[in-house]
Amino acid sequence: MSRRIVLITGATRGLGRAMTDEFIRLGHTVLGCGRSPGDLERLRRQAGPPHDFAAVDIAADEQVRAWADRLLGAHGPPDLVLNNAGVINRNARLWDVPAPEFARVMEVNLNGTVHVIRHFAPAMIQRRRGVIVNFSSGWGRSADAEVAPYCASKWAVEGLTRALAQELPRGLAAVALNPGIINTEMLQSCFGGAAAGYPSPAAWARRAVPFLLELGPRDNGQALTAPGA
16 A cells, blocks of 8 residues: 555544554554644654644634645645544533533534645645545434534534535545544543443554545545444
8 A cells, every 4th residue: 555644633642643653553654733732742752754743723723724834835735634633522411511612612623624624625636636534423423412512513524524525526535434432531521431341542543544544536425434333
C-alpha cells in the first residue's frame, strides 16, 4: 500500500492517538492537531518528522485556516482526512444542560468538522483525489437519554456528510463513520466503570486503520461502521 498523508483532528488522545500510532507504525505520514500542550509535546518527541502536530482548536475557524495554510504549503493536500475530534456533554437531561456546554458540543463536533472541510477540501478537489471521514457515533443514528447535545451533533454530522458527498467531484469521497463503542475517556464519562468492558483504543485502531486505508470513491456518501463494532 502506498504511503498516505493522513490528517487527524484530536490526535493526542483516545481514538485519535491510537490511530496516529497505528498509521505511523504502518509507514504513513500523520498531520494532527490537539489542544493539550503536554500531550502534543510528547507526541512530537515520539513521532518526529515528517509527522506534524499542532495546537489547534478546531472550533475556531481562523485557527483551522492558519493550520491548513501551513500544512498545505509544507505537505500538499492530505489523502485521508479524519474528522475525529469531539466532546460530549456531562450526563444530564436536556433542560439541565447549560447553554455554554450545549454550544461547545456543537462548536467542536459540528462546526469544527465544517472548518476542517472548508480549509482542506478545496486543495483535495483541485487534485481530484482524497477521502474525508467524518466521525459519527451510534448516537448519530439512534438516541439515548442525557446525551441529547451529543446526539444532536452527531445526527447533524450524518446529514452534513451525505450532502457533502453530493457536492464532491468524482475521485473523492465523504463518509460518515460510526467507530463503535470503545473504552475512551469520553465513554467513561457516560458509562463509568462499565466502559472497561469494551475494546481499548489501541485494539480498535489495529482493525480500523486498515479499513480506513481501503476507503475510496466507491464509498462516497456511505454511512459506515468500523469493523468489529
